[in-house]
Amino acid sequence: MSMNTQGRPTAAGDVGETFRPKTFTGNRGLDMEEPLIFEFGSLETTGVDLDEDESAEFELGGFKRTAEIGLAGLAEPEAMRHYVRLSRNNYAIDSGLYPLGSCTMKHNPRLNEKMARLPGFADIHPLQPVSSVPGALDLIDELAHWLMVSTNTSAVAMSPKAGAHGELCGMMAIKAAHTAAGRDPKIVLVPESAHGTNPATAALLGYKVVSIEAKDDGTVDLDALKKTIAEHEGNIAGIMLTNPNTCGLFERDVKQIADLIHEADAYFYCDGANFNAIVGKARPGDLGVDAMHINLHKTFSTPHGGGGPGSGPVVLSERLAPFAPLPFIRKTDKGLELVETEAATKDGEQPFGRMTAFHGQMGMYVRALSYMMSHGSDGLRQASEDAVLNANYVRVGLQDLMSLPFGERPCMHEVLFDDSFLKDTGVTTLDFAKAMIDEGYHPMTMYFPLVVHGAMLIEPTESESRAALDLFVATMRDLVMSAKRGETERFSGAPYLAPRRRLDETGAARKPVLKWTEPAPAEVTPAAAE
Amino acid sequence: MRYLPLNDTDRSDMLARVGVKSVDELFADIPEDVRMKGLLDLPKRASEMEVERKLSAMASKNTAAGSVPFFVGAGAYKHHVPATVDHLIQRSEFLTSYTPYQPEITQGTLQYLFEFQTQVARLTAMDVANASMYDGSTGTGEAVLMAHRVTKRNKAVLSGGLHPQYREVVEGLSNMAGDRVVSLPADPTGTEDILSQIDDETSCVVVQSPSFYGQMIDLKPIAEKAHQHKALLIAVFTEVVSLGLIEPAGTQGADIVVGEGQSIGNGLNFGGPYVGLFATRQKYVRQMPGRLCGETVDAEGKRGFVLTLSTREQHIRRDKATSNICTNSGLCCLAFTIHMSLLGQAGLTKLARINHGNAVKLKKLLAGVHGVEVLNSAYFNEFTIALPKVAEDVVEQLAERGILAGLPVSRLEPGNKDLANLLVVASTEVNTDEDRAAFVDALKEVLA
Numbered sequence: 001m002s003m004n005t006q007g008r009p010t011a012a013g014d015v016g017e018t019f020r021p022k023t024f025t026g027n028r029g030l031d032m033e034e035p036l037i038f039e040f041g042s043l044e045t046t047g048v049d050l051d052e053d054e055s056a057e058f059e060l061g062g063f064k065r066t067a068e069i070g071l072a073g074l075a076e077p078e079a080m081r082h083y084v085r086l087s088r089n090n091y092a093i094d095s096g097l098y099p100l101g102s103c104t105m106k107h108n109p110r111l112n113e114k115m116a117r118l119p120g121f122a123d124i125h126p127l128q129p130v131s132s133v134p135g136a137l138d139l140i141d142e143l144a145h146w147l148m149v150s151t152n153t154s155a156v157a158m159s160p161k162a163g164a165h166g167e168l169c170g171m172m173a174i175k176a177a178h179t180a181a182g183r184d185p186k187i188v189l190v191p192e193s194a195h196g197t198n199p200a201t202a203a204l205l206g207y208k209v210v211s212i213e214a215k216d217d218g219t220v221d222l223d224a225l226k227k228t229i230a231e232h233e234g235n236i237a238g239i240m241l242t243n244p245n246t247c248g249l250f251e252r253d254v255k256q257i258a259d260l261i262h263e264a265d266a267y268f269y270c271d272g273a274n275f276n277a278i279v280g281k282a283r284p285g286d287l288g289v290d291a292m293h294i295n296l297h298k299t300f301s302t303p304h305g306g307g308g309p310g311s312g313p314v315v316l317s318e319r320l321a322p323f324a325p326l327p328f329i330r331k332t333d334k335g336l337e338l339v340e341t342e343a344a345t346k347d348g349e350q351p352f353g354r355m356t357a358f359h360g361q362m363g364m365y366v367r368a369l370s371y372m373m374s375h376g377s378d379g380l381r382q383a384s385e386d387a388v389l390n391a392n393y394v395r396v397g398l399q400d401l402m403s404l405p406f407g408e409r410p411c412m413h414e415v416l417f418d419d420s421f422l423k424d425t426g427v428t429t430l431d432f433a434k435a436m437i438d439e440g441y442h443p444m445t446m447y448f449p450l451v452v453h454g455a456m457l458i459e460p461t462e463s464e465s466r467a468a469l470d471l472f473v474a475t476m477r478d479l480v481m482s483a484k485r486g487e488t489e490r491f492s493g494a495p496y497l498a499p500r501r502r503l504d505e506t507g508a509a510r511k512p513v514l515k516w517t518e519p520a521p522a523e524v525t526p527a528a529a530e
Numbered sequence: 531m532r533y534l535p536l537n538d539t540d541r542s543d544m545l546a547r548v549g550v551k552s553v554d555e556l557f558a559d560i561p562e563d564v565r566m567k568g569l570l571d572l573p574k575r576a577s578e579m580e581v582e583r584k585l586s587a588m589a590s591k592n593t594a595a596g597s598v599p600f601f602v603g604a605g606a607y608k609h610h611v612p613a614t615v616d617h618l619i620q621r622s623e624f625l626t627s628y629t630p631y632q633p634e635i636t637q638g639t640l641q642y643l644f645e646f647q648t649q650v651a652r653l654t655a656m657d658v659a660n661a662s663m664y665d666g667s668t669g670t671g672e673a674v675l676m677a678h679r680v681t682k683r684n685k686a687v688l689s690g691g692l693h694p695q696y697r698e699v700v701e702g703l704s705n706m707a708g709d710r711v712v713s714l715p716a717d718p719t720g721t722e723d724i725l726s727q728i729d730d731e732t733s734c735v736v737v738q739s740p741s742f743y744g745q746m747i748d749l750k751p752i753a754e755k756a757h758q759h760k761a762l763l764i765a766v767f768t769e770v771v772s773l774g775l776i777e778p779a780g781t782q783g784a785d786i787v788v789g790e791g792q793s794i795g796n797g798l799n800f801g802g803p804y805v806g807l808f809a810t811r812q813k814y815v816r817q818m819p820g821r822l823c824g825e826t827v828d829a830e831g832k833r834g835f836v837l838t839l840s841t842r843e844q845h846i847r848r849d850k851a852t853s854n855i856c857t858n859s860g861l862c863c864l865a866f867t868i869h870m871s872l873l874g875q876a877g878l879t880k881l882a883r884i885n886h887g888n889a890v891k892l893k894k895l896l897a898g899v900h901g902v903e904v905l906n907s908a909y910f911n912e913f914t915i916a917l918p919k920v921a922e923d924v925v926e927q928l929a930e931r932g933i934l935a936g937l938p939v940s941r942l943e944p945g946n947k948d949l950a951n952l953l954v955v956a957s958t959e960v961n962t963d964e965d966r967a968a969f970v971d972a973l974k975e976v977l978a
Binding site for chain 1: 531532533534535536541542543544545547548549550553555556557558560561564566567569570571572573574575576578580582583584585586587588589590591592593594596597600602604605606608612614616618619620621623624625626627628629630631632633634635636637638639641642644647648649650651652653655658661662664665666667668675690693695696698699701702703705706707708739746748760773774775776777778781797798799800801802803805813821822823824825826827828829830832833834835836838839840841843844845846847849850851853854855856857858859860861862864868869871872873874875876877878879880881883884886887889891906907909910925926929934937939942944951959977
């Protein structure tokens with residue numbers, strides 16, 4: 001063994017390989033257990049120094065709060081450490097490949113963060129005089145331009161706050177258009193493979209959802225569609241179709257679908273969640289789409305932030321453009337005008353209402369425009385091509401071992417496997433996903449779409465290098481072979497190496513504990529008190 | 531392109547491995563006649579420096595709130611956010627993580643959501659809070675839909691003190707969903723008769739306190755009347771800092787409390803992204819929209835957190851879901867939670883007192899300006915004044931003098947003569963005595 005001059009060993013030496021100490025703290029080296037703020041903060045502590053408050057006057061009309069609020073406070077170093085420690089229990093794009101199908105977990109450039117924090121964007125109030133924010137209107141108009149050109153559409157409703165909110169906006173525009181035409185159709189068609197938000201949105205607006213069957217290849221069955229349209233003649237408001245669909249396939253018959261829908265006096269709503277596959281390769285307006293939301297937090301790289309904020313502008317065809325909600329920007333000879341109220345509208349502008357207070361997700365607009373400008377027309381197309389190439393590279397790397405439900409055909413930006421390759425192994429899709437965690441990967445989307453059994457939907461995005469994909473494919477192959485060899489323990493109890501083992505979701509739902517409550521003080525029994 | 535790791539050698543090797551000659555073969559399912567041959571009619575790629583130059587030029591055309599005496603509120607508030615907050619929310623592990631669908635590797639997100647829910651429940655004095663809505667306005671729309679589900683009725687009564695754009699969101703959603711909305715006329719002084727509007731068909735009464743005009747509203751009699759008719763009281767707030775000083779809606783009998791959380795942790799951002807706070811009674815939890823984080827244990831018995839009660843949600847229930855919401859305001863919740871944990875009860879209370887104190891000072895100064903009348907007797911950090919001139923013109927003239935003075939009510943409620951001279955004015959901890967003096971002096975000049 002090597003020693004330094006004080007006798008401190010400097011080589012690893014012969015240390016026990018398997019011994020895992022049970023630590024006093026529960027920590028495992030860098031892997032820290034962290035209490036809730038309520039368990040170590042105090043009501044007296046504050047980490048914000050505020051000016052002394054000399055005013056003793058209250059004009060609250062007798063509504064002064066008297067009871068404790070019960071908010072724990074932390075000094076700044078405590079808060080810093082607490083949230084840094086929490087952050088280390090999270091998987092993130094910046095720490096590894098995040099192949100969550102349908103979620104487009106691509107790199108989030110930090111230039112975008114920097115731009116969104118310019119005081120001229122971050123520190124402007126939505127209701128300060130319009131004359132004091134011309135650059136904000138410029139930015140929104142510029143992004144709108146990029147979105148409309150990318151989709152070949154006539155208008156864009158910018159304000160929706162996320163994808164599902166965009167769906168709602170698009171479907172409200174469709175409903176408004178029907179109403180304006182004196183129609184009141186009751187049915188919205190939704191393919192089986194759709195995101196859950198599609199039927200939920202349609203139902204929210206009082207529509208009856210009628211499901212459209214898929215063909216054996218996972219795309220919409222035109223004959224079934226024709227039959228359904230005929231069955232409900234005159235009563236169909238529209239179709240909500242994801243394209244590329246959630247099976248990772250482009251709907252080849254999309255133009256026929258659009259024609260059939262239009263012939264039925266209905267509208268074509270496209271769920272734009274998968275737009276990343278086709279930016280610069282095909283424009284939804286050319287496919288007959290009437291409305292499509294664009295998830296800026298997917299396609300255009302604004303960070304997912306652990307579940308938002310998103311942003312879901314909706315591009316609209318010429319037929320739907322007049323119904324775009326408030327607010328919107330009008331181009332005039334004198335420049336841009338912000339239209340915020342019904343009273344300010346002109347002939348031909350028939351907004352169906354308003355989706356949200358103010359003007360939408362400005363912070364996300366800046367980031368998305370920064371992304372789009374950085375890529376440019378050439379970079380946007382390249383990104384889509386790389387995203388599709390990467391997905392196909394994963395597909396060919398795994399198709400001999402895993403099972404493609406629709407045969408060996410090219411996919412778009414994500415590749416879908418079913419669980420038939422796991423048949424008789426005793427390993428489920430869930431087990432397989434959890435074993436990926438031990439290998440340092442975030443699992444793919446699982447059990448979605450619902451149209452294939454035990455679905456595994458892998459979307460690597462264009463942000464992955466070839467070396468990263470090679471390692472991912474090799475890891476997946478190792479896992480598959482391990483499952484096929486019957487090494488079920490690697491899967492059934494996984495993850496073993498994450499901050500937590502599998503969590504009891506059933507128990508959580510049965511007796512929901514949705515907030516922290518002070519534990520009751522331990523009861524002192526008379527016997528113990530003696 | 532700096533964001534794309536593949537180089538041309540990679541691409542050609544990978545295409546060969548995939549078994550196609552060109553990348554276009556992978557796009558063969560796109561009908562030939564609509565497959566793009568050339569590029570989109572947009573500029574080509576730009577360097578980081580170039581993007582920065584262009585966007586900075588746009589930003590510099592705007593007047594930042596922090597650069598002038600600033601008194602605009604009306605649903606979004608200029609507050610100081612500690613530097614720690616922005617640093618922490620930019621941690622990669624928070625910023626670039628998805629919705630916590632794999633709880634074993636997203637305990638960071640889940641734990642702060644649990645802390646967030648606890649904070650919101652305590653602030654509002656309600657039993658349970660969800661993991662956020664998009665913002666206060668959309669949350670209010672969802673609250674009305676929830677009340678319809680709970681009561682199996684579909685008539686909502688909206689107070690005239692509700693933020694006009696919140697009202698429009700509720701009306702739009704309800705009209706589309708075939709529900710009924712009774713919206714009372716604008717009520718700057720909090721003197722409307724809302725009680726007589728509540729009947730056995732009413733599903734909910736929606737009341738904002740402090741109101742859009744700043745007026746404090748007594749919710750107790752409204753809750754009482756609503757409950758007599760088996761309707762729900764939805765209490766709305768747009769300034770969450772107020773909860774540090776005023777009695778929460780939860781102790782005044784509200785059934786759903788919904789509001790805007792932007793003031794804590796989140797900047798103005800021209801209106802978004804913000805964070806909707808949503809809380810209710812335990813008995814209604816299964817009718818709640820949005821994500822919920824719950825406590826549980828893992829296979830080794832260690833405490834952990836998961837998204838729960840998802841059988842309410844769209845990805846499970848599809849057309850039977852309580853809402854279509856999916857992505858919410860994750861990172862804005864985090865900013866809220868961090869800022870609130872830095873403040874704690876002691877800091878929040880003090881911050882609220884300073885806000886109120888600054889508003890009291892401003893009110894006194896403005897009340898002393900000839901021709902100005904203050905309409906509110908009880909308020910938190912904003913109130914409404916009646917000017918002797920059209921408020922929109924006054925605000926423009928003040929803006930020319932470098933003062934951003936408040937919101938002319940007519941901007942949101944055009945065409946109502948009674949409101950044309952009204953200005954909603956807010957004063958938070960960021961305002962100094964100099965700011966207030968500058969405002970009042972300029973106002974005197976403009977009104978002279």
